Amino acid sequence: MRVLIVTAVPAERDAVVRGVGATAPEVAELPVPGGVLHRLSPAPPTGPPPTLDVLAAGVGPAAAAAGTAAALTAAAVARTPYDLAVSAGIGGGFTTARPAAATTERAAARLGSVVIADAIVAADLGAETPDGFTAVTDLGFGTVEHLPPAPLVAAVAEATDAVRGTVLTVSTVTGSAERAAELLRRHPRAVAEAMEGFGVAEAAAAQSVPALEVRTVSNAVGPRDRAAWRIGEALEALTGAFAAIAPLLGTWTFDPKGTRQ
Numbered sequence: 001m002r003v004l005i006v007t008a009v010p011a012e013r014d015a016v017v018r019g020v021g022a023t024a025p026e027v028a029e030l031p032v033p034g035g036v037l038h039r040l041s042p043a044p045p046t047g048p049p050p051t052l053d054v055l056a057a058g059v060g061p062a063a064a065a066a067g068t069a070a071a072l073t074a075a076a077v078a079r080t081p082y083d084l085a086v087s088a089g090i091g092g093g094f095t096t097a098r099p100a101a102a103t104t105e106r107a108a109a110r111l112g113s114v115v116i117a118d119a120i121v122a123a124d125l126g127a128e129t130p131d132g133f134t135a136v137t138d139l140g141f142g143t144v145e146h147l148p149p150a151p152l153v154a155a156v157a158e159a160t161d162a163v164r165g166t167v168l169t170v171s172t173v174t175g176s177a178e179r180a181a182e183l184l185r186r187h188p189r190a191v192a193e194a195m196e197g198f199g200v201a202e203a204a205a206a207q208s209v210p211a212l213e214v215r216t217v218s219n220a221v222g223p224r225d226r227a228a229w230r231i232g233e234a235l236e237a238l239t240g241a242f243a244a245i246a247p248l249l250g251t252w253t254f255d256p257k258g259t260r261q
């Protein structure tokens, strides 16, 4: 099993490396076009050790897609393709309880909690029209959603005691209650937002590699309140999440539908 884990910034990469490193102290640093992979090989309970490569590719969906595509392509050309791409880092959580009028179940993602995406959705990829936002898919282009393998989502969420739901990818961090409400109106199952997941998933899908997104909540999605961001706690939670996830990834193989074999 070969896994590419893509973060935005080095602080997130180092938090992931610390978590995986609980079972794999050795780290090799390998250059890839445009970046450096941090490679770990945690020992699983049985079977061959997986390879977990961690890359800090930059902030935003474009940087995430570019970094992911470069790493996936370099591995494929070397005939050591990845089996899974993971977008990982801190994110904003939709921390309020489900609105009374909502018909869809949605758990609140509180500060410091772990979120696993069962859908990775580009929330602002589209056009503004007189009738409001229209997604690119409604304009006849591309896609706005990638679905991680459900059995893997379930196993990772259980291992990390995570909130499961849609994780939105945005190019602009939400900074108002109005925008947060609008996002929830359009995506009632949204539990978090961040800026890279869709970029990682889109680059992975182009090479038929399944994708996963793991976030730990540093702030509430809503009115901008920088003083209330808890980045340190979220990075610690990211380390804890990957300490739990790493052994599990070692025992996974995928068939083309992403089910466990």
Ligand SMILES: O=C(O)c1cccc(C(=O)CC[C@H]2O[C@@H](n3cnc4c(=O)[nH]cnc43)[C@H](O)[C@@H]2O)c1
Pocket: 008, 009, 059, 060, 089, 090, 091, 092, 093, 170, 172, 173, 174, 193, 194, 195, 196, 218, 219, 220, 221, 226
């Ligand atoms: O506004 C600030 O002062 C500020 C300070 C530090 C970092 C930021 C970011 O915008 C970080 C973006 C970075 O972190 C992820 N992230 C974290 N929370 C959110 C959020 O509520 N909405 C979207 N992205 C978030 C994101 O994936 C980026 O990698 C701002």
